[in-house]
Amino acid sequence: xxGVTQSPTHLIKTRGQQVTLRCSPKSGHDTVSWxxxxxxxxxxxxxxxxxxxxxxxxxxxxxxxxxxFPNYSSELNVxxxxxxxxxxxxxxxxxxxxTYEQYFGPGxxxxxx
Amino acid sequence: GIQVEQSPPDxxxxxxxxxxxxxxxxDSVNNLQWxxxxxxxxxxxxxxxxxxxxxxxxxxxxxxxxxxxxxxxISSSQTTDSGVxxxxxxxxxxxxxxxFGTGTLLxxxx
Numbered sequence: 001x002x003g004v005t006q007s008p009t010h011l012i013k014t015r016g017q018q019v020t021l022r023c024s025p026k027s028g029h030d031t032v033s034w035x036x037x038x039x040x041x042x043x044x045x046x047x048x049x050x051x052x053x054x055x056x057x058x059x060x061x062x063x064x065x066x067x068x069f070p071n072y073s074s075e076l077n078v079x080x081x082x083x084x085x086x087x088x089x090x091x092x093x094x095x096x097x098x099t100y101e102q103y104f105g106p107g108x109x110x111x112x113x
Numbered sequence: 114g115i116q117v118e119q120s121p122p123d124x125x126x127x128x129x130x131x132x133x134x135x136x137x138x139x140d141s142v143n144n145l146q147w148x149x150x151x152x153x154x155x156x157x158x159x160x161x162x163x164x165x166x167x168x169x170x171x172x173x174x175x176x177x178x179x180x181x182x183x184x185x186x187i188s189s190s191q192t193t194d195s196g197v198x199x200x201x202x203x204x205x206x207x208x209x210x211x212x213f214g215t216g217t218l219l220x221x222x223x
Contacts, residue, residue: 042213100144104156
């Protein structure tokens with residue numbers, strides 16, 4: 001049973017650039033959530049996708065956008081990168097029709113220089 | 114706003130010792146999860162425990178939803194237990210988004 005996968009593992013970008021992170025949910029899951037974890041802090045909710053639509057957004061600017069594909073995989077896009085966007089980006093999947101439990105991928109560590 | 118608080122923030126143990134980590138939340142929850150974050154950043158599911166008590170090997174957890182807290186017990190700790198432990202709560206609404214605590218950093222020394 002494949003778990004949640006994310007790519008790439010690490011990424012280094014320059015201020016002002018754009019980045020795309022990818023996530024494939026756990027087998028059987030249809031809902032994908034994205035979280036940002038700054039160093040020394042707990043993960044913060046960015047947004048969630050279900051049926052290819054954004055269902056809820058956390059306190060993040062419009063520079064953060066996403067997409068969900070028919071196979072339930074998802075992308076997180078960040079435009080006009082700032083130094084403060086440097087963080088671990090975590091993807092979580094779930095099947096809330098039966099349980100609220102979420103499972104996380106290994107994360108993508110983004111460094112903005 | 115909704116808050117999830119964890120204590121202690123840091124904990125150092127000798128191998129073989131027992132420990133209790135606490136998670137307080139500010140409102141009634143629909144879901145409470147405990148995670149272990151390894152040094153590479155992976156969040157590993159430990160317990161999904163909106164209420165009651167569960168055990169898995171040397172680890173157990175208890176959530177008392179009416180009193181708004183959850184406890185994670187680690188017995189006979191091992192060096193591989195080191196890392197950050199997070200609790201995260203889901204309060205209901207349109208999505209099952211999780212609100213995380215600030216974590217407990219556990220170091221188990223041989």
